[in-house]
Amino acid sequence: MTRAIVAGPAGRRIRVGLDVGGTKIDAVAVSETGDILARLRRPTGWGEDAVVESVVDAVTALAAEAGADLFAIDSVGIGIPGLVDAATGRVLHAVNLGVESLDLSDRVGARLGVAVRVENDVKAAALGAAALRGIEGSMAYLNLGTGVAAGIVVDGEIWRGSRGTAGEVGHLSVDPAGRLCGCGQRGCIETFCGGGALARAWERPGSLPVRDILDAADAGDERALALRADLFHGAAAAVRALVLSADVERVIIGGGLTALGARLEDGVRAALHAGAEASAFMRSLHLDDRIELLPTGSPAAAFGAALVGAATPTKEIVTHG
CATH class of the missing domain: 3.30.420.40 (ATPase, nucleotide binding domain)
Structure with a gap:
């Protein structure tokens, strides 16, 4: 059972991390102390618009699973395959998702009203x-x-x-x-x-x-x-x-x-x-x-994405073949 979290705009306490794969999203809600409060998996959509929609739906559902609302979310981090500009949150050539060029950070952030940062999926998992x-x-x-x-x-x-x-x-x-x-x-x-x-x-x-x-x-x-x-x-x-x-x-x-x-x-x-x-x-x-x-079913990639979301980005391009 997950514990209820009540927080308003001035008291956001949840860090969300999402590992976006070719078929599913693994998402975790992490407390300020590093505890995983909730976890869920949802299908990933195909194409740029569908990826954005899938991420937004996963974050919304995760907040509900954690007994919170979106005002409780302090940051969102996303791990995703492809060429990632960690400073701007743009994703290029994520071919398994049907993404050629997507300003993922800006588009998801505008929908959720929260800071969103993006990282290459393997580096987030590391x-x-x-x-x-x-x-x-x-x-x-x-x-x-x-x-x-x-x-x-x-x-x-x-x-x-x-x-x-x-x-x-x-x-x-x-x-x-x-x-x-x-x-x-x-x-x-x-x-x-x-x-x-x-x-x-x-x-x-x-x-x-x-x-x-x-x-x-x-x-x-x-x-x-x-x-x-x-x-x-x-x-x-x-x-x-x-x-x-x-x-x-x-x-x-x-x-x-x-x-x-x-x-x-x-x-x-x-x-x-x-x-x-x-x-x-x-x-x-x-x-x-x-x-x-790593144990089968480990949330490492999503957890790492949550850490990325809570960190200050630096300007660089992350490649992954």
Whole structure:
């Protein structure tokens, strides 16, 4: 049961965070002390107008779920895929949402009468994961889903690099003779451990192709065994790249593939361990001890968006392939 919150315009106390995905919005209401007061999921509309409408509807419904009205909301943060200008709240090329160019912050803010800030979804998730796990210092969030992306958080703040691409390991080529990636390169990490790339390589029907691959590998299917090895090899390569480039203390793995649970975590650990056997230097990094899976159903992305909404934005462009 959620507790009722009564607040007028002078006493707003709720921070709302929304993780806007291709099919659903995950939304949380967060108190000033960081407690999650309410959470809900709603479908995401297709196209710019429908995305705005979906966000407004989700915020309104969330306030009601928390026993409050819109006057109780102090800020709204939105995590969304695509090219995001964190200063203006404009979203470009969010192709899975049918968005080409959308002034999301301005349009949602005008409808709700509240400050709205927008962030790339993976970077918002990185911030949320660091906060929920109580991680101080440095960490990376590795998102294994249809694609592969990552965000880095240092001392509670997103570290972007000079052009906003810090941590984006999905399009790091590790095999120039490998499979063609959507970015135009060959052998990118995403072609090894991205769910979309694995499904295309598997070429068999099924609603959960990566799980089907693991099941078939357990049964001895040669093609599945090779693709399972690719999955673990690619994820381990991403972990190595994040640690070697930024020396993060922890790599938290999130995204849709975490539904595989221990099958994924154990496989990545084994790949990291095997890759370090011949190198005393790599063994000294203890990479297999630095990873952990985000629990399935974690609100990290929405929670991170709530933190973004409550923060002061800075002028920069955030990219996500």
